Every structure is written in structure tokens, then in C-alpha cells.
Amino acid sequence: MTEDKVLEALSHVIYPGFTKDIVSFGFVKGVEIDDNDRVKVTIEITSSADEVKMQLIKDIETELAKAGAEDVQVEIIAPKKPVERSNSMTGKNIAPQVKDFLMISSGKGGVGKSTTAVNLAIAMAMQGKKVGLLDADIYGPNIPRMMGIENVKPEVVGNKVKPIEAYGIEVMSMGSLMEPGQSLIWRGAMIMKAIEQFLRDILWSDLDVLVIDMPPGTGDAQLTLAQSVPVTAGVTVTTPQEVSLDDSRRSLDMFQKLHIPIAGVIENMSGFICPGDGKEYDIFGMGTSKPVAEEYGTELLARIPIEPQVRIGGDTGKPVTYHHPESETAKRFQEAANKVIAFMEKVDEEGGADNAAIQPTTPPGVSACSMK
Ligand SMILES: Nc1ncnc2c1ncn2[C@@H]1O[C@H](COP(=O)(O)OP(=O)(O)OP(=O)(O)O)[C@@H](O)[C@H]1O
Numbered sequence: 001m002t003e004d005k006v007l008e009a010l011s012h013v014i015y016p017g018f019t020k021d022i023v024s025f026g027f028v029k030g031v032e033i034d035d036n037d038r039v040k041v042t043i044e045i046t047s048s049a050d051e052v053k054m055q056l057i058k059d060i061e062t063e064l065a066k067a068g069a070e071d072v073q074v075e076i077i078a079p080k081k082p083v084e085r086s087n088s089m090t091g092k093n094i095a096p097q098v099k100d101f102l103m104i105s106s107g108k109g110g111v112g113k114s115t116t117a118v119n120l121a122i123a124m125a126m127q128g129k130k131v132g133l134l135d136a137d138i139y140g141p142n143i144p145r146m147m148g149i150e151n152v153k154p155e156v157v158g159n160k161v162k163p164i165e166a167y168g169i170e171v172m173s174m175g176s177l178m179e180p181g182q183s184l185i186w187r188g189a190m191i192m193k194a195i196e197q198f199l200r201d202i203l204w205s206d207l208d209v210l211v212i213d214m215p216p217g218t219g220d221a222q223l224t225l226a227q228s229v230p231v232t233a234g235v236t237v238t239t240p241q242e243v244s245l246d247d248s249r250r251s252l253d254m255f256q257k258l259h260i261p262i263a264g265v266i267e268n269m270s271g272f273i274c275p276g277d278g279k280e281y282d283i284f285g286m287g288t289s290k291p292v293a294e295e296y297g298t299e300l301l302a303r304i305p306i307e308p309q310v311r312i313g314g315d316t317g318k319p320v321t322y323h324h325p326e327s328e329t330a331k332r333f334q335e336a337a338n339k340v341i342a343f344m345e346k347v348d349e350e351g352g353a354d355n356a357a358i359q360p361t362t363p364p365g366v367s368a369c370s371m372k
Pocket residue numbers: 106108109110111112113114115116137140142215216268269304305306307308309310311312314315
């Protein structure tokens with residue numbers, strides 16, 4: 001017997017109730033083979049149902065016996081409990097069903113933050129992640145148009161709201177809750193309430209990642225979000241001009257102050273890909289945000305070129321990553337998504353993000369200014 005042979009045999013064991021096998025699911029955590037072809041396999045599953053375990057053991061024994069194992073021992077273990085980050089004594093998580101929170105920020109408006117949030121979310125969903133997309137840009141909620149759900153009203157269940165499904169993603173936006181063209185004058189307290197409700201009163205499923213499109217700049221919305229949930233990673237979107245880079249420094253500085261691990265910088269409108277000859281031309285500069293990313297100990301995740309298809313995709317609700325996966329832009333968004341996923345996994349492995357240090361220090365209703 002060899003490990004490959006064992007894994008080959010195990011790839012015929014379908015996880016009960018699903019169509020995928022236990023190897024593809026990544027449930028096989030260990031294989032030991034001794035000189036007498038006796039095999040021990042360790043399987044890690046969350047299910048505690050005894051019938052699932054019994055069925056698995058039976059199927060594993062059958063397949064390994066067929067492959068020539070002399071004796072089979074199956075150990076079924078439960079995944080290690082994630083480090084208490086969500087409901088830790090001092091930290092706060094009002095949406096514990098979400099594994100990772102990804103904050104997409106920019107120092108200023110119009111740099112392509114929403115475009116990035118949409119395309120990263122779609123790239124992650126295309127890689128099999130269960131993704132939610134929260135448009136927390138309450139001042140200018142553009143996500144419904146970009147996701148092609150402009151005229152879709154969400155379903156209300158009791159006093160909660162179901163997210164709208166689009167491109168396999170759960171989406172919620174202030175734009176979906178208000179009449180078209182309507183605007184609100186947001187005061188600090190209202191922003192805080194809105195952000196909290198987006199997390200608590202929307203029926204998000206058990207998501208792998210909730211991508212959050214923030215309002216531009218650094219303010220109440222960012223602080224409230226970071227105090228309400230442990231944000232796993234932050235991504236700053238910038239354009240390459242110096243004036244824009246100054247603003248992106250502020251955004252990166254905010255991540256640091258809010259104890260948000262920084263996944264990196266996306267440099268948007270970085271060069272222009274000419275539809276005629278497919279060549280890349282420099283317009284605003286290219287790669288200028290790399291040194292800025294390095295100043296903050298992080299990396300440039302991707303340079304996204306100006307491509308007419310990106311704007312058309314945004315205006316018509318047909319995101320480029322989904323509708324033109326062969327385009328250069330889509331490929332770069334996919335690469336950036338890979339890097340962000342790997343980064344979030346690393347943060348989780350190392351104990352997860354923790355927002356304990358940024359919780360308000362004053363009791364509810366008491367202004368920090370009134371305290372000595
Ligand atoms: N790489 C690109 N190529 C072509 N057009 C782009 C690109 N990135 C963004 N755009 C277009 O630029 C406009 C602004 O982008 P977007 O709305 O994503 O910016 P934003 O930073 O979220 O803005 P706001 O701060 O106003 O919410 C949109 O029309 C979008 O389609």
C-alpha cells in the first residue's frame with residue numbers, strides 16, 4: 001500500500017448526503033501505513049450525526065479492502081474549535097455566522113472601490129466560497145446597479161430582511177431598501193445604527209466571507225463596523241496619482257488604528273488596455289502604490305487597468321469577472337482574490353482578528369468627552 005493508493009481508494013468514498021467525495025472535501029487529515037499494509041486514516045468532519053460516521057467508516061473500510069489493505073482503522077475527529085475571537089470576553093461580533101469579514105476601503109471617492117468589491121466578491125464565489133456582499137456605502141450605494149439588481153426589492157421575514165441573490169452571492173445595500181433617487185442626510189448616530197442593522201438584521205447565511213464596500217474616507221461607518229465585528233482583512237483601493245496615494249495612506253493608517261490586518265492595496269485605473277491593439281498604455285502612472293503598500297508592511301495585490309468593459313459591466317450590472325473571465329482585468333481580480341483568501345486563512349490560523357482593543361471605553365449613552 002502507498003499513500004497515493006489509499007487516497008485513490010478514499011476518493012471513491014462519497015460524503016453521505018453529498019455528491020462529492022471525502023478527499024475533494026479535504027476531510028482526510030492523515031494516512032498511516034505500516035509494513036504489513038495495515039492502514040490508519042484520520043477523517044476530520046464537523047457532523048456529529050452517528051449515522052454519518054458509521055456510514056463513512058463502512059465505506060472507507062470497503063474501499064480500502066478492495067485496494068488491498070490488510071486491516072483498516074478509521075479515526076473520526078472534529079475540527080479544532082476556532083480560537084475564540086467572535087464572542088471573546090472583550091471583543092464583539094454581532095454576526096458570528098460569518099467566518100471572515102473583508103473591508104474594502106478607499107481614501108477618497110470614485111477610485112473604483114465598489115467595482116473592486118463586486119469583482120473580488122464574484123472572483124471568490126467563482127472559487128467556491130460562500131460569499132456575501134454588503135454595500136455599506138450609505139451615501140452612494142452603487143452595488144445594486146453593478147450587480148444587476150437595481151429593481152429587486154428584498155423579502156422581509158418578520159422584522160428581518162433577506163439578502164438578494166445575484167451571481168451566487170448574497171447582496172444587501174441601502175440602495176435596495178430606499179426608493180430610487182431618494183437620499184438621506186446621515187448623522188453619526190444614524191450611520192452607526194445602519195451599520196449595526198446591516199450586520200444584525202439581515203438574514204446572512206453561514207458565509208465564508210462577507211465583502212463590505214465602505215463609504216469613501218475614514219469615519220463613523222468604518223469605526224462602527226470594526227467595533228461590531230472582528231474584521232479579518234482590509235483592502236485599500238487607490239488610483240496611481242500622487243494625490244490619490246496620499247488619501248490611500250490615510251486609509252491604510254485607519255486599518256492600523258482599528259487593528260484590522262491589512263491584506264493589501266489594489267491599484268485601479270493603472271494603465272489603459274486599448275481595445276484596438278490590446279496593448280497597455282500608461283495614463284495616470286503604473287505601480288506607484290507599491291512603495292506605499294510596503295510602507296505599511298503590505299503588498300500591491302493587483303494593478304487593474306482601465307478597460308471599457310469594466311465600466312460597461314458596472315453600468316449594465318454585468319460584472320467583468322463573471323461575464324468576461326478571459327479578460328486581463330478578470331484575471332487580475334482572480335489573482336487578487338486568491339491572495340486575499342490566503343491572507344485571511346493565515347489570519348484565522350494565527351488566532352483571528354480581534355477588535356477587543358477598539359471597543360468603546362465609556363458606558364452606553366455616556367460621551368467619552370464627559371469622562372476624565
Ligand atoms: N478599471 C476600470 N476601468 C474602467 N472603468 C472603471 C474602472 N474602475 C472603475 N471604473 C468606473 O469608474 C466609476 C467609479 O467606480 P466605482 O463606483 O467603483 O468607484 P468608487 O470608488 O466606489 O466610487 P464612490 O466612492 O463614489 O462609491 C464607475 O463608473 C466604474 O464603472
